[in-house]
Amino acid sequence: xxxLQVNEIHTYYGNIHALKGVSFEVDSGEIIAxxxxxxxxxxxxxxxxxxxxxxxxxSILYDGEDISASRAYTLVAKGISMVPEGRGVFAKxxxxxxxxxxxxxxxxxxxxxxxxxxxxxxxxxxxxxKQVAGTLSGGEQQMLAIARALMARPRLLLLDxxxxxxxxxxxxxxFDTVQRIANEGVTILLVEQNAHMALQIADRGYVLQSGxxxxxxxxxxxxxxxxVQRTYLGID
Amino acid sequence: MNxxxxxxxxxVLALGLLSGAFILFxxxxxxxxxxxEREIVNDVISLGQLLLLLAPSAAGxxxxxxxxxxxxxxxxxxxxxLVVGLLTALPxxxxxxxxxxxxxxxxxxxxxxxxxVVATYYAWKLHGAGSDQRLIIGSWLALVVLIxxxxxxxxxIFEIKGDLRGVLPNISRDWVDVVTFxxxxxxxxxxxxxxLVSLGAGAAGSILFMLPPIPxxxxxxxxxxxxxxxxxxxxxxxxxxxxxxxxxxxxIFRRDTLRxxxxxxxxxxxxxxxxxxxxxxxxxxxGFSNLxxxxxxxxxxxxxxxxAALLLMLPWLIGRTLSDVAVTIGIFVLMGLGxxxxxxxxxxxDLGYVTNYAVGAYILAVLTSIGPLGRLDGVFxxxxxxxxALLAAMCAGFIFAVPVLRMRGDYLAIATLGFGEIxxxxxxxxxxxxxxxxxQGVQAIPKPIFLGTELKNPEQLYYIVLFASLVTLFVSIxxxxxxxxxxxxxxxxxxxxxxxxxxxxxxxxxxxxTLSAATGGVAGAIFAAKVGTVFPNSFxxxxxxxxLSLIIVGGIASNPGIVIGAVVLIGLPELxxxxxxxxxxxxxxxxxxxxIKRPQGFIPSQLVSHEIRAGVKAKIATAD
Numbered sequence: 049x050x051x052l053q054v055n056e057i058h059t060y061y062g063n064i065h066a067l068k069g070v071s072f073e074v075d076s077g078e079i080i081a082x083x084x085x086x087x088x089x090x091x092x093x094x095x096x097x098x099x100x101x102x103x104x105x106x107s108i109l110y111d112g113e114d115i116s117a118s119r120a121y122t123l124v125a126k127g128i129s130m131v132p133e134g135r136g137v138f139a140k141x142x143x144x145x146x147x148x149x150x151x152x153x154x155x156x157x158x159x160x161x162x163x164x165x166x167x168x169x170x171x172x173x174x175x176x177x178k179q180v181a182g183t184l185s186g187g188e189q190q191m192l193a194i195a196r197a198l199m200a201r202p203r204l205l206l207l208d209x210x211x212x213x214x215x216x217x218x219x220x221x222x223f224d225t226v227q228r229i230a231n232e233g234v235t236i237l238l239v240e241q242n243a244h245m246a247l248q249i250a251d252r253g254y255v256l257q258s259g260x261x262x263x264x265x266x267x268x269x270x271x272x273x274x275x276v277q278r279t280y281l282g283i284d
Numbered sequence: 285m286n287x288x289x290x291x292x293x294x295x296v297l298a299l300g301l302l303s304g305a306f307i308l309f310x311x312x313x314x315x316x317x318x319x320x321e322r323e324i325v326n327d328v329i330s331l332g333q334l335l336l337l338l339a340p341s342a343a344g345x346x347x348x349x350x351x352x353x354x355x356x357x358x359x360x361x362x363x364x365x366l367v368v369g370l371l372t373a374l375p376x377x378x379x380x381x382x383x384x385x386x387x388x389x390x391x392x393x394x395x396x397x398x399x400x401v402v403a404t405y406y407a408w409k410l411h412g413a414g415s416d417q418r419l420i421i422g423s424w425l426a427l428v429v430l431i432x433x434x435x436x437x438x439x440x441i442f443e444i445k446g447d448l449r450g451v452l453p454n455i456s457r458d459w460v461d462v463v464t465f466x467x468x469x470x471x472x473x474x475x476x477x478x479x480l481v482s483l484g485a486g487a488a489g490s491i492l493f494m495l496p497p498i499p500x501x502x503x504x505x506x507x508x509x510x511x512x513x514x515x516x517x518x519x520x521x522x523x524x525x526x527x528x529x530x531x532x533x534x535x536i537f538r539r540d541t542l543r544x545x546x547x548x549x550x551x552x553x554x555x556x557x558x559x560x561x562x563x564x565x566x567x568x569x570x571g572f573s574n575l576x577x578x579x580x581x582x583x584x585x586x587x588x589x590x591x592a593a594l595l596l597m598l599p600w601l602i603g604r605t606l607s608d609v610a611v612t613i614g615i616f617v618l619m620g621l622g623x624x625x626x627x628x629x630x631x632x633x634d635l636g637y638v639t640n641y642a643v644g645a646y647i648l649a650v651l652t653s654i655g656p657l658g659r660l661d662g663v664f665x666x667x668x669x670x671x672x673a674l675l676a677a678m679c680a681g682f683i684f685a686v687p688v689l690r691m692r693g694d695y696l697a698i699a700t701l702g703f704g705e706i707x708x709x710x711x712x713x714x715x716x717x718x719x720x721x722x723x724q725g726v727q728a729i730p731k732p733i734f735l736g737t738e739l740k741n742p743e744q745l746y747y748i749v750l751f752a753s754l755v756t757l758f759v760s761i762x763x764x765x766x767x768x769x770x771x772x773x774x775x776x777x778x779x780x781x782x783x784x785x786x787x788x789x790x791x792x793x794x795x796x797x798t799l800s801a802a803t804g805g806v807a808g809a810i811f812a813a814k815v816g817t818v819f820p821n822s823f824x825x826x827x828x829x830x831x832l833s834l835i836i837v838g839g840i841a842s843n844p845g846i847v848i849g850a851v852v853l854i855g856l857p858e859l860x861x862x863x864x865x866x867x868x869x870x871x872x873x874x875x876x877x878x879x880i881k882r883p884q885g886f887i888p889s890q891l892v893s894h895e896i897r898a899g900v901k902a903k904i905a906t907a908d
Contacts, residue, residue: 121787
């Protein structure tokens with residue numbers, strides 16, 4: 049059974065019909081990419097899954113349980129972690145405090161060990177652990193946002209535009225990291241405008257177009273799909 | 285013209301005009317005359333005259349700083365100070381002339397000339413820009429007529445009223461007395477004195493800046509301490525009164541004013557002390573930081589011990605009047621620490637904090653009053669009601685928090701502001717009159733009784749406030765470093781991301797409002813017991829604004845900052861009571877200056893100084 053199953057969700061901003069029946073599945077251990085242009089509904093989909101917005105219709109099953117009416121903060125304890133768009137680090141808190149906030153819902157003894165493994169994954173963060181997050185570079189902030197999300201020990205990691213606003217050199221690094229996290233057994237749902245990179249690490253992908261799923265296929269097939277190439281990969 | 289274009293000349297001009305405007309303004313609103321009432325050193329200088337001296341010397345000092353950076357020679361710097369002094373006095377001198385019988389014609393002349401001068405200036409500019417001749421003449425005529433109408437109306441007003449007082453009521457004889465150094469009769473001598481004093485002060489300021497750092501620091505310490513002691517002579521006398529016999533006191537003070545010899549002695553001693561500190565302070569600090577950690581802790585502990593002892597003995601040291609001020613300060617420290625939970629930690633801009641204060645005060649009033657409204661016949665004592673007041677305020681905080689949970693930032697501020705107003709109106713309403721007395725309020729609130737003694741003096745009430753503040757301080761330090769504190773900080777930073785971390789933001793905000801309200805209730809109850817009566821007009825929006833300001837001035841989210849903020853914003857106005865309305869002018873000026881020069885507050889919390897440094901870094905980064 050799929051870890052996450054999204055069935056025909058309709059989400060509105062006031063009167064604006066943003067998601068018009070989006071459905072997809074994420075299986076355990078997969079990397080799934082949601083690609084699409086600006087305003088296609090990628091971020092809305094993520095916000096709906098993470099509970100920051102509620103769908104008016106449709107259901108979201110996580111591990112067999114309907115979470116479409118759950119409040120956002122309850123989902124973290126269930127194993128869904130989000131890296132918000134624009135990174136969303138707590139700019140005035142130090143790196144270490146940010147990471148502590150990631151483990152907010154946990155009360156087990158493994159937090160220290162996880163902190164160590166976060167620093168292992170991102171040695172850069174250890175160098176700067178006493179530094180205020182707002183003074184980090186964009187790439188470092190992205191690392192911090194991802195590391196913070198991992199501190200909750202998620203089964204499902206939602207990544208919203210991790211490459212946004214980063215220098216091309218850093219983008220490779222971020223996708224490398226995502227791949228490594230997936231290898232550790234974390235399921236990943238990735239929203240990206242950078243379709244080229246996203247489809248390289250993803251197992252499967254969904255193309256969103258004005259609030260609907262236009263194409264769904266394996267990443268390998270999407271990479272050679274003519275429409276995708278023309279519209280999202282910039283290949284004529 | 286070339287001279288004016290240089291950066292240095294412009295600096296001097298701007299600073300001089302600024303301090304001139306300051307003198308003119310403070311004179312025109314009556315501040316100088318009011319301040320003249322308070323002498324600093326007997327028969328030597330008053331607070332009003334100090335303003336006349338302080339403005340040019342401060343401007344001269346700053347000008348010297350800028351000129352040194354601009355690479356000026358010492359002679360230029362002193363002449364810069366002189367120019368600043370001249371410009372400071374100039375507007376006041378002109379006003380003096382306009383205001384006098386003999387030179388009134390100058391005002392008339394100026395008013396008649398102004399339209400022509402301004403019109404000609406613009407015509408000249410148009411000519412320079414190569415405009416059409418007819419346009420130049422036409423606009424010249426139009427300007428003369430337009431400005432002429434304005435100045436003519438001014439002239440008419442003066443004509444009718446006879447002197448400037450019709451327009452500027454505070455340009456009075458008292459003002460003339462102060463600015464001419466009591467030479468109203470011989471105006472020209474007075475004006476020369478003012479000019480000389482101002483020139484001297486400006487030059488002195490610039491010379492002071494050019495002194496080597498150690499004597500400069502020493503002199504600044506000496507002057508500052510002497511002037512402060514003199515300006516707050518009454519306060520200092522009240523403190524000394526407790527510990528010094530009357531004859532000695534009489535030798536130091538004439539009524540509330542420092543006598544000349546003690547003032548001189550104080551200046552010499554404080555300058556010498558400043559000199560020693562400037563010479564050896566650095567070494568002392570270095571020596572301290574070189575100490576072994578255990579020794580350092582011992583020194584710190586000793587310091588804390590002395591501080592604690594001072595806090596405990598404070599009422600005996602400062603006497604009744606100042607103890608009363610200390611109790612008021614303590615009440616505001618309590619509220620500051622409470623409101624800081626909402627504003628500093630959780631970032632919830634609550635402008636209705638007075639609600640909790642009022643609830644606490646009225647609860648105590650109604651439950652303990654032995655007057656007609658206290659139907660419980662004094663069954664409840666102060667000590668029994670304090671927890672009730674605390675819980676009631678928490679309930680009020682909770683109830684008012686529920687409807688605004690989803691609001692953020694400005695909207696929250698407006699809504700809470702409304703709640704504060706609602707409480708004020710409820711307190712004064714006829715509807716609740718049978719219960720809480722409407723506009724008459726509740727009277728006959730008994731003082732707290734502790735182990736059989738009635739705590740009726742401020743010296744005794746002080747200990748209640750001190751104890752409550754220490755408990756609150758302890759709780760708020762613990763909160764700051766707790767999981768709960770962390771969740772508030774996360775919400776303050778970014779509510780959505782906080783939710784994504786698994787924080788129940790609604791619950792956390794409710795908790796912040798409720799806990800924040802608690803100390804407000806206690807503060808209100810102590811206030812009611814201190815005053816003995818509770819009136820609705822004690823609970824205005826100004827309470828909320830005062831508490832907010834003291835947090836911001838002291839340093840947001842910084843506990844020691846809040847204490848300092850309360851001392852400065854609540855204590856100082858109490859000591860300046862005789863200046864009535866000018867207190868608020870100074871209060872406002874202080875707030876504006878603080879926000880420009882030191883937005884992080886007197887003692888910023890680590891967090892905020894991080895932020896400000898980050899801001900500076902970001903600025904540097906973008907400048908690259």
